[in-house]
Amino acid sequence: MTRPRTAAVRAGIARGRIEFRNTMTNLGELLGWLWLPIVVLVVMFVLRGTPVPGSGFSLGTQSVAGVLAANVVFSGVLGLAVALTMDREDGTLLRAKATPNGVIGYLVGAVLAKAALVVATTLMVLVPAAFVYDGLELARPGAWPTLAWVLVLGLAATLPLGAVLGATIANTRSLGLVTMVFFALAAVSGLFYPITALPGWLQAVGQVFPLYWMGLGLRSALLPDALAAVEIGGSWRTGATVAALGLWALAGALVGPGLLRRAAARESGSAVAARRAQAAQRPAR
Amino acid sequence: MTARGLRMQYGSREVLRGVDLDVGRGEIVALLGPNGAGKTTTIEILEGFRKRSSGTVTVLGTDPDHGDEAWRARLGIVLQSWRDHSAWRVRELLGHLGSFYAPYGSAARPRPCAVDDLLAVVGLADVADRRIGTLSGGQRRRLDVAVGLVGRPDLLFLDEPTTGFDPQARLEFHELVRTTVAGEDTAVLLTTHDLAEAEKLADRIVVLAGGRIVADGTATELAAQVVGDGEVRWCRGGAEHRARVSDPTAFVRELFARERRDGMRITDLTVRVPTLEESYLALVERAEQEAGTGTEMGTGTEAEAVPA
Numbered sequence A: 001m002t003r004p005r006t007a008a009v010r011a012g013i014a015r016g017r018i019e020f021r022n023t024m025t026n027l028g029e030l031l032g033w034l035w036l037p038i039v040v041l042v043v044m045f046v047l048r049g050t051p052v053p054g055s056g057f058s059l060g061t062q063s064v065a066g067v068l069a070a071n072v073v074f075s076g077v078l079g080l081a082v083a084l085t086m087d088r089e090d091g092t093l094l095r096a097k098a099t100p101n102g103v104i105g106y107l108v109g110a111v112l113a114k115a116a117l118v119v120a121t122t123l124m125v126l127v128p129a130a131f132v133y134d135g136l137e138l139a140r141p142g143a144w145p146t147l148a149w150v151l152v153l154g155l156a157a158t159l160p161l162g163a164v165l166g167a168t169i170a171n172t173r174s175l176g177l178v179t180m181v182f183f184a185l186a187a188v189s190g191l192f193y194p195i196t197a198l199p200g201w202l203q204a205v206g207q208v209f210p211l212y213w214m215g216l217g218l219r220s221a222l223l224p225d226a227l228a229a230v231e232i233g234g235s236w237r238t239g240a241t242v243a244a245l246g247l248w249a250l251a252g253a254l255v256g257p258g259l260l261r262r263a264a265a266r267e268s269g270s271a272v273a274a275r276r277a278q279a280a281q282r283p284a285r
Numbered sequence B: 001m002t003a004r005g006l007r008m009q010y011g012s013r014e015v016l017r018g019v020d021l022d023v024g025r026g027e028i029v030a031l032l033g034p035n036g037a038g039k040t041t042t043i044e045i046l047e048g049f050r051k052r053s054s055g056t057v058t059v060l061g062t063d064p065d066h067g068d069e070a071w072r073a074r075l076g077i078v079l080q081s082w083r084d085h086s087a088w089r090v091r092e093l094l095g096h097l098g099s100f101y102a103p104y105g106s107a108a109r110p111r112p113c114a115v116d117d118l119l120a121v122v123g124l125a126d127v128a129d130r131r132i133g134t135l136s137g138g139q140r141r142r143l144d145v146a147v148g149l150v151g152r153p154d155l156l157f158l159d160e161p162t163t164g165f166d167p168q169a170r171l172e173f174h175e176l177v178r179t180t181v182a183g184e185d186t187a188v189l190l191t192t193h194d195l196a197e198a199e200k201l202a203d204r205i206v207v208l209a210g211g212r213i214v215a216d217g218t219a220t221e222l223a224a225q226v227v228g229d230g231e232v233r234w235c236r237g238g239a240e241h242r243a244r245v246s247d248p249t250a251f252v253r254e255l256f257a258r259e260r261r262d263g264m265r266i267t268d269l270t271v272r273v274p275t276l277e278e279s280y281l282a283l284v285e286r287a288e289q290e291a292g293t294g295t296e297m298g299t300g301t302e303a304e305a306v307p308a
């Protein structure tokens, strides 16, 4: 006989697969996650003639890694926050709570579905970009393994943030604010222009957050080594990337589950109904 | 399950003021009460979703505030309204939720139910592969009930399960609950606003009003317990008469005694005794008045009439 938690984790994996499939087969939802990287890529395509300062390399090509990093946060972190908020609104989380060990299964499923979505959207952006932009070194032996570990570590570092946001945000209306913060963060993380062009204090702010480190790691995977020259310290700083993302992942693993359990503990039918009533009073979008 | 002196306060408003409630093994109990009486509140406290202000509560041998996952596996829950998982397919969701119960099964009570059997029982076999968001309100409600049953619960909570059912579906649902309980030894606590449903389905009817249980018994006992006023109409000497009386039989006896005395013939006699619904309404009205003012005891009906 399987132990209850094992069964719940297994059910969670199945859940992740179904949720992922539901997203991938819903064109509207999929486009909702892809529009931002697509728009940025188009803008960058226009800028492909502009060189990265201090080198002859195309700024457009250089920013592909930035688009991918932003995509992890957009479809992964914001995606998870949106999913959790909506699932609290429509009673999905309450349903999980009514099921033995259901909250474990729910969380495993939600995190896996978003991780899979990030991998899928990354490929959907990267593969066409490789044909459009010259100079991406996808054929280099280290490229894909580096891409893989940066993505995995980046997801581990950022998805707990999505969970925390989803657990603390009162309703889907407040998500707009979170999106604004995300854009501000993207601006100071050197995703689309070398961070070394920013004033020192902004560079310091950018380096606190995992978004910068994911961008750096992805650039090290996709771009020629010579481009490390425009980074802080003139290097890809691989060790520091692992350490920074690892610390965020650790913090998330320590704080995330407790916060989520507390969010789940607050759920009740009346709470869901109250939130729904509030949502119904909103002016139509 | 047992509740004694259950109280619940929202801010300064007391919604439950000492509720005593029992549901025995394999028993079906209907909880009735007007909107806002606290039925959902009571059920949520029993489900462990809401912390009570005071009182002792035991559900399947455990205080719901401290129920663990093994305890939860023995409960089935159908809340007043669900809207979740609309992108999922019907069979998929039942199978998924059922899989959480597998470790809690035993030889005597294997868990979960076979999904396809359950779908057939609740009449959803034809839509098993449809997305849940495309179901009609009644179909959605049946799915909710199926989810409540998938873990083969020892105790099933149903909060207004038949809202939105057509008469046919309602009938089928009654069948479903009765066969489930008979075959599975599942106790049921359900809330409803439909008296006929409560009368048909439940072994016992409990009425919650003014924060207390104001009646508890079978449908017949309930009617007897709270018989409201009957209405007697008759014609005498060309004039129509009408009276509301608490004991119509005695009143009519007196009426004919008078006819014998004075010889004025009585015609067109009709006696209407209160239906279960009327008794219920009278009962609720009285309970709410008592709870509201604490003094007024009258039921607002006309003063007792004597034969004209």
Ligand SMILES: Nc1ncnc2c1ncn2[C@@H]1O[C@H](COP(=O)(O)OP(=O)(O)OP(=O)(O)O)[C@@H](O)[C@H]1O
Pocket: A270, A271, B010, B015, B033, B034, B035, B036, B037, B038, B039, B040, B041, B042, B080
């Ligand atoms: N979270 C809450 N905060 C404050 N008041 C609440 C809360 N939940 C319920 N109430 C109040 O408690 C009372 C009982 O509500 P409840 O939902 O238990 O009634 P009900 O008997 O289920 O009614 P209905 O027949 O409409 O379903 C209502 O007056 C309601 O407004």
Ligand SMILES: [Mg+2]
Pocket: B039, B040, B041, B080, B159
């Ligand atoms: Mg209710």
